[in-house]
Amino acid sequence: MNNFNLYTPTRILFGKGSIQELRAQIPADARVLITYGGGSVKKTGVLDQVHQALQGLDVLEFGGIEPNPTYETLMKAVELARAENITFLLAVGGGSVLDGTKFIAAAAQYPQGVDPWEILETSGSKITRAIPMGSVLTLPATGSESNKGAVISRKATGDKQAFHSPWVQPVFAILDPVYTYTLPARQVANGVVDAFVHTIEQYLTYPVNAKIQDRFAEGILLTLIEEGPKALQEPENYDVRANVMWAATMALNGLIGAGVPQDWATHMLGHELTAMHGLDHAQTLAIVLPALMNEKRQQKREKLLQYAERVWNITSGGEDQRIDAAIAATRQFFESLGVPTRLGDWNLDGSSIPALLTKLEEHGMTQLGERKDITLDVSRRIYEAAR
Amino acid sequence: MNNFNLYTPTRILFGKGSIQELRAQIPADARVLITYGGGSVKKTGVLDQVHQALQGLDVLEFGGIEPNPTYETLMKAVELARAENITFLLAVGGGSVLDGTKFIAAAAQYPQGVDPWEILETSGSKITRAIPMGSVLTLPATGSESNKGAVISRKATGDKQAFHSPWVQPVFAILDPVYTYTLPARQVANGVVDAFVHTIEQYLTYPVNAKIQDRFAEGILLTLIEEGPKALQEPENYDVRANVMWAATMALNGLIGAGVPQDWATHMLGHELTAMHGLDHAQTLAIVLPALMNEKRQQKREKLLQYAERVWNITSGGEDQRIDAAIAATRQFFESLGVPTRLGDWNLDGSSIPALLTKLEEHGMTQLGERKDITLDVSRRIYEAAR
Numbered sequence: 001m002n003n004f005n006l007y008t009p010t011r012i013l014f015g016k017g018s019i020q021e022l023r024a025q026i027p028a029d030a031r032v033l034i035t036y037g038g039g040s041v042k043k044t045g046v047l048d049q050v051h052q053a054l055q056g057l058d059v060l061e062f063g064g065i066e067p068n069p070t071y072e073t074l075m076k077a078v079e080l081a082r083a084e085n086i087t088f089l090l091a092v093g094g095g096s097v098l099d100g101t102k103f104i105a106a107a108a109q110y111p112q113g114v115d116p117w118e119i120l121e122t123s124g125s126k127i128t129r130a131i132p133m134g135s136v137l138t139l140p141a142t143g144s145e146s147n148k149g150a151v152i153s154r155k156a157t158g159d160k161q162a163f164h165s166p167w168v169q170p171v172f173a174i175l176d177p178v179y180t181y182t183l184p185a186r187q188v189a190n191g192v193v194d195a196f197v198h199t200i201e202q203y204l205t206y207p208v209n210a211k212i213q214d215r216f217a218e219g220i221l222l223t224l225i226e227e228g229p230k231a232l233q234e235p236e237n238y239d240v241r242a243n244v245m246w247a248a249t250m251a252l253n254g255l256i257g258a259g260v261p262q263d264w265a266t267h268m269l270g271h272e273l274t275a276m277h278g279l280d281h282a283q284t285l286a287i288v289l290p291a292l293m294n295e296k297r298q299q300k301r302e303k304l305l306q307y308a309e310r311v312w313n314i315t316s317g318g319e320d321q322r323i324d325a326a327i328a329a330t331r332q333f334f335e336s337l338g339v340p341t342r343l344g345d346w347n348l349d350g351s352s353i354p355a356l357l358t359k360l361e362e363h364g365m366t367q368l369g370e371r372k373d374i375t376l377d378v379s380r381r382i383y384e385a386a387r
Numbered sequence: 388m389n390n391f392n393l394y395t396p397t398r399i400l401f402g403k404g405s406i407q408e409l410r411a412q413i414p415a416d417a418r419v420l421i422t423y424g425g426g427s428v429k430k431t432g433v434l435d436q437v438h439q440a441l442q443g444l445d446v447l448e449f450g451g452i453e454p455n456p457t458y459e460t461l462m463k464a465v466e467l468a469r470a471e472n473i474t475f476l477l478a479v480g481g482g483s484v485l486d487g488t489k490f491i492a493a494a495a496q497y498p499q500g501v502d503p504w505e506i507l508e509t510s511g512s513k514i515t516r517a518i519p520m521g522s523v524l525t526l527p528a529t530g531s532e533s534n535k536g537a538v539i540s541r542k543a544t545g546d547k548q549a550f551h552s553p554w555v556q557p558v559f560a561i562l563d564p565v566y567t568y569t570l571p572a573r574q575v576a577n578g579v580v581d582a583f584v585h586t587i588e589q590y591l592t593y594p595v596n597a598k599i600q601d602r603f604a605e606g607i608l609l610t611l612i613e614e615g616p617k618a619l620q621e622p623e624n625y626d627v628r629a630n631v632m633w634a635a636t637m638a639l640n641g642l643i644g645a646g647v648p649q650d651w652a653t654h655m656l657g658h659e660l661t662a663m664h665g666l667d668h669a670q671t672l673a674i675v676l677p678a679l680m681n682e683k684r685q686q687k688r689e690k691l692l693q694y695a696e697r698v699w700n701i702t703s704g705g706e707d708q709r710i711d712a713a714i715a716a717t718r719q720f721f722e723s724l725g726v727p728t729r730l731g732d733w734n735l736d737g738s739s740i741p742a743l744l745t746k747l748e749e750h751g752m753t754q755l756g757e758r759k760d761i762t763l764d765v766s767r768r769i770y771e772a773a774r
Contacts, residue, residue: 001629003402008395014646015390209626211613212633215606223598239596242388246599246646255642259401259633 001210004258010146011172014246016238018176022053025134025172030088031058033081035101037065037093041138044182050092050136060084062104065093068274068281069100071117071154074107078116081108081131089133091170094187095142095194098135099150102168105130120152124163134172138179140245141191141282143198143252145173153275160275161363175249177241185232188244189337190282192228195248196221196333197285201264202257204293204303205370210260214306217256221311223247228337265368266292269379272356272363279346286334286341291386293327295378299371343387350387353380388597391645397533398559401633403625405563409440412521412559417475418445420468422488424452424480428525431569437479437523447471449491452480455661455668456487458504458541461494465503468495468518476520478557481574482529482581485522486537489555492517507539511550521559525566527632528578528669530585530639532560540662547662548750562636564628572619575631576724577669579615582635583608583720584672588651589644591680591690592757597647601693604643608698610634615724652755653679656766659743659750666733673721673728678773680714682765686758730774737774740767 013021026032034050041047051059062077081089081104091101107116109129119127137145144150148169153160180188203217224247230240250256269292270284279287297304301319308314308326317325331341343350357376360366368374374382400408413419421437428434438446449464468476468491478488494503496516506514524532531537535556540547567575590604611634617627637643656679657671666674684691688706695701695713704712718728730737744763747753755761761769 001402001626001633003405004399005408006399006401012391012393012645014393015388018390021392209630210633211610211630212606212637215609216603219599219602219606222602226598239388242646243596243598246388246597250599258399259629 001208001259006254006258008253010170012175013172014175016176016178018174019049019053022174026088031086032088032090033086034059034061034090034092035065035097036063037097041092046138046179047092065097065100067096068153069096071152074100074103077104078107086131089131091133091135094139095144098144101133102150103152105133105168106165119163120161124165127165127167130167132171134170136174139183139187139191140180140248141194143249145170146249146253158275160271175245177238177245180241181236188231189339190280191248192224192244192337193282193286193334193339195251196224197266197289198251201266202260202262204300204307205261205263207302208260213256213260218310220247220251225333261370263370265374268365268368269382272359276352276356277348283339286339287343287386290327290331290341291382295382295385297323350384353383356383388595388646393641393645395640397557399562400559401562403563403565405561406436406440409561413475418473419475419477420473421446421448421477421479422452422484423450424484428479433525433566434479452484452487454483455540456483458539461487461490464491465494473518476518478520478522481526482531485531488520489537490539492520492555493552506550507548511552514552514554517554519558521557523561526570526574526578527567527635528581530636532557533636533640545662547658562632564625564632567628568623575618576726577667578635579611579724580669580673580721580726582638583611584653584676585638588653589647589649591687591694592648592650594689595647600643600647605697607634607638612720648757650757652761655752655755656769659746663739663743664735670726673726674730674773677714677718677728678769682769682772684710737771740770743770
């Protein structure tokens with residue numbers, strides 16, 4: 001096991017009706033800015049419930065944070081937060097609203113006169129303060145509700161980049177599985193794929209004999225495999241929604257990644273696909289992961305075999321057969337959720353691969369993966385194999 | 388899944404040499420009281436390393452906190468902490484030192500004129516402040532390094548009682564597996580049994596379809612089963628020690644118990660055995676648990692069958708056969724670690740059972756277990772079956 005420093009201070013308020021706990025989490029003298037996305041939280045009534053819970057506080061709203069939240073949109077909220085002296089941000093929505101709100105939190109208190117895009121250029125390392133924030137989660141997927149990371153896009157340049165800072169770790173997260181009943185199937189499926197790949201990025205590397213981390217990761221994968229399809233078939237099955245929601249949070253709160261190597265190449269290659277072609281985040285992961293597993297089968301051999309056995313119960317056949325079967329099972333799982341696993345399924349013929357590689361290079365993504373051996377040439381082979 | 392409120396703010400600094408992180412965790416103007424036990428931390432050099440790390444700070448020491456830390460001893464430290472205006476407590480040792488230091492932390496700031504034994508009588512509910520504390524852990528077992536609970540004994544009355552308060556949750560825990568190399572085999576074995584039973588108390592109840600919690604609990608149990616015996620056979624195998632240490636912390640930081648029923652009857656029956664007969668905490672758990680599993684086989688049937696299959700790979704035979712096999716495997720596991728599972732192994736013939744039941748009654752332990760159906764009569768049957 002590798003050394004680690006694990007800090008998971010976000011308070012989780014989980015379950016039906018947990019909105020009742022919201023008021024007590026926010027300082028009584030706070031000036032609150034509620035942030036949300038395209039308006040589904042209005043239709044579902046969640047936003048009303050939030051307002052009701054916050055009665056008596058100074059509350060403003062900022063809506064319209066898009067999927068793959070953009071610098072351009074978020075800077076409007078930054079101006080509002082500064083002008084209105086906001087002291088608490090409450091993200092109501094999914095990972096995009098969370099991530100966007102993290103950017104608002106840090107950017108609003110970034111030095112005047114410095115363009116907050118620097119936060120992305122410096123991966124968050126220069127952040128020294130932020131407006132405290134919490135969330136009411138409506139879409140289980142990214143884990144952003146209890147970690148310190150965010151991914152922000154920039155329309156003008158087609159960039160999609162990440163930052164991390166302890167200053168933007170949410171103080172609390174309200175997780176009510178009932179809020180997820182009304183999600184479109186596509187978002188449910190995307191969320192399951194996203195959480196699955198988050199787990200894989202921290203698990204499918206090389207063994208360091210970290211048995212708890214491995215067992216926990218496998219537990220998350222098994223849960224997603226069991227519950228993901230059910231979440232689509234029985235949208236109002238509370239326990240299924242609860243298990244998916246908790247799995248997604250656990251997949252990226254730092255716990256399973258503590259003390260183990262991490263990959264994240266699938267995410268980096270996926271980000272470029274989203275930025276260039278507009279595919280949903282999870283849709284890109286489902287395309288890249290199977291191709292990457294195959295490309296790195298030598299380097300990931302031991303963990304691929306462990307994954308085959310413990311997650312998919314594949315125990316017969318030679319090593320390469322078992323690895324093939326595990327990759328096929330992964331692909332089949334994504335497709336069973338309605339998420340395609342080939343570029344061709346999106347009418348992409350691979351002609352953009354040179355441009356994708358250029359973007360990867362621009363973003364410094366030339367030595368990816370747990371061994372930093374996914375060079376641009378390897379990335380090219382992965383994109384090509386994903387056609 | 389049941390609703391839950393999960394807060395795990397203790398920062399974990401894990402791994403070889405993590406003592407180097409100690410200094411940065413303590414305020415620069417702190418007056419620190421280091422607390423420790425019988426002196427093994429002097430022999431092993433850990434205490435020296437702590438002093439070295441804290442050079443430049445005002446540091447005092449309080450040694451002699453015994454296993455099953457007593458009110459009588461701890462009150463001396465409370466006086467010292469008050470007299471010396473201590474502002475930070477650093478527990479260096481295992482669960483007893485941690486638990487004792489939690490009591491010191493709360494008692495030192497308890498209202499003057501009120502006997503701090505009230506903390507135990509009110510289960511910690513009246514605590515409104517405490518001296519902040521951290522720890523350097525030398526014995527993986529109790530999980531006390533990252534939770535808000537403690538168990539304190541009182542010599543004068545033979546009581547052993549628990550309290551919980553968010554005020555005594557440690558700010559950080561330094562977990563260096565190397566510090567555990569020199570532990571006596573008995574303490575290593577006790578630690579594995581303790582962590583195992585902590586996990587069981589939160590797992591082996593009735594199903595609420597909490598798949599992540601179940602998988603995580605099973606992951607901890609499987610890890611302890613794999614690594615426990617190796618920790619005894621290869622005391623300086625770093626990875627083995629690391630896995631045991633991390634398993635013990637994860638077993639009782641609140642995570643696997645969030646959203647699920649909890650039992651804790653084995654602990655309550657065990658506490659009375661320690662208080663009356665002086666057995667080590669874990670030794671009492673190894674005696675009570677198999678008898679309790681058998682006594683509650685109807686009420687715990689579904690989880691016992693799941694435990695049999697997923698933890699012990701017992702899949703053939705009728706239901707009762709599988710349950711019998713799982714109980715036998717549990718007993719065999721404890722005994723393989725050198726921890727006996729019968730009262731008779733300690734030359735106890737059961738004649739103290741009426742007195743044990745009287746103590747349980749005195750302590751209000753008349754409706755134990757996840758269904759509150761372990762009455763004194765059931766406890767009597769469990770003690771008798773454990774002879």
